[in-house]
Amino acid sequence: MVDKWEVKRGLAEAINDHDVHRLLDFFAEDAIIVSPVGLAEGHDQIAWLYEQLFKGFPDLHLTVWYEATGTDNPLMVEWTETGTHSGPFLLPDGRELEATGRRITLRGTCASFIENGKVVTHREYFDQLELYTQLGLRLSGDDPAPTCPGGESPEGP
Template identity: 65%
Template sequence: MSAVWDLKRQLQIATNSHDLERVLDCYSVDAVYVAPAGIAEGHEQIAWHYEQYFKGFPDFHATAWLELADCDNPAITEWTYTGTHTGPFLLPDGDEIEGTGRRITVRATCAAHVENGKIVTHREYFDQLELYSQLGFGLARLNSTIV
């Protein structure tokens, strides 16, 4: 097992335990995190991104089901994200929705590029419509708030 995959698994453990300090320890101080909701640069913005999921889904859990073993750097993983929406969660239009009590199961993939033992770029991909539909919002709800 390579140091890159060791780091990626450390990030998964830190994420699943909602340990923000350990999450940030996996990233370089000037890392860039790209996700459907936008781009986060540096520890402060990356922390904010993770906090949104930890607050909105206090039982948020990432399960890796495919690791592209032939690719060492970037480390590419396919995931299933699960959780129960019980806390506030920020929508793309800037509105915050209170907990709906709904369970989510979202398929995702990510690529993490590592240099000097830290993640320098992390690109996360998932279908936002899959997430928002499970929260009870369809295209009509989202379209009515995005002007």
């Protein structure tokens, strides 16, 4: 029987080595990744997702600082990713953000469901606004403020 934590830790090591082929070995063929940047299904899409990340942040480093070892499935960890934005980074609207040279420090958590020694579902959670702010992006001021039913502003009449 494969130790699920060995799988989870091996995946983190492959990410830090930027070894897409090795990290795919930790995923089932039909695995799914769900994250703030989107959904990836199967090895081809998972490989593409990590290739984009490593292209945008060639020095990306993942530090796992908490493991919820008392759970069997999903395996939960909290992490910090650091890196320098020195390559193109794909934004949710399909545009590429050219290298800014900015350093990022992103905190997050993930849950991995492991069956038969492979990750079948991997869910990541992090604050996209925190990432985009560190990259020098900002929310657009062009959008009108939300209104409550009856036309009042959220602050009241």
